Amino acid sequence: MSTERGCAVTGDLNEPSTTRESKSPDERREEIVVAARALFSERGIGKTSISDVATRVGVTRGLIYHYFGDKDALVDVVLERYIDEFVTSIRMWDAAREVGNIELALTDCIGLFRHHLQDDDPLRGDLHRIENAALYYRFVDRAVTAVVDCIRATTVKAYALRHQMEIENVYETFYVLVYGLVGLTRSRPEIEDRVLVGIVRQTLHLDGRPATNPRPDGGPAKVQGD
The missing domain is CATH 1.10.357 (Tetracycline Repressor; domain 2)
Structure with a gap:
């Protein structure tokens, strides 16, 4: 099973600049879902953005879109x-x-x-x-x-x-x-x-x-x- 490689994120100032822990796609996807569920409960669906979810997980917005397409x-x-x-x-x-x-x-x-x-x-x-x-x-x-x-x-x-x-x-x-x-x-x-x-x-x-x-x-x- 393939895993994500840890990498420094640069470029978009709205993206977290950090090194991601290497995780399998299934693990990362689950992590995103858990974070989104928590944020939707805390802030509401309409007031939670993909950027909020990415920041909570510590990944780029692009990775969220890779797994889910859109909000x-x-x-x-x-x-x-x-x-x-x-x-x-x-x-x-x-x-x-x-x-x-x-x-x-x-x-x-x-x-x-x-x-x-x-x-x-x-x-x-x-x-x-x-x-x-x-x-x-x-x-x-x-x-x-x-x-x-x-x-x-x-x-x-x-x-x-x-x-x-x-x-x-x-x-x-x-x-x-x-x-x-x-x-x-x-x-x-x-x-x-x-x-x-x-x-x-x-x-x-x-x-x-x-x-x-x-x-x-x-x-x-x-x-x-x-």
Whole structure:
């Protein structure tokens, strides 16, 4: 694996004049992402420049552009980290949940959901600023899609196998549900967890046996939107 060579940086007065420690491309890229995330939280996305990130890391602006192309690409990578953390926590929740204990599973999931939406991370708060509206909605779209894909591949798949049923419209149902929960908790942060649990129960028909469509071939019944 190639590594950067230490070198004195001269020329642009806005660039740090220092000798860089030799690091692999993956290590340097990670260092840049960590620094950018910290700066976005401290100052806000709009008030953080590529020069700020370069100074924090101790590299040239050119090296930042080499790895990420532009600031928008760097912002996307930082936000993708938040999405990855959310998806990882969903996988951990699914692995730890008690099969058959729907109430506990929903309560824990809503708590997890609220934690990721309403923690005190300044960067998440910065996304809600009007000038970041387009970025916020793009971030939410990506996050909801990733969460729904994770739920489909884990919880829903296990539920379908356990009950020997084919579940229809899974993506559409969960996309509307998760997106709706995001909007509701953002506009009404005081809403109680029990209300959110009730909404999930009602949407997914978890309070009773869902309506099924018999399979003409005698296979497992289909469950619509469950």
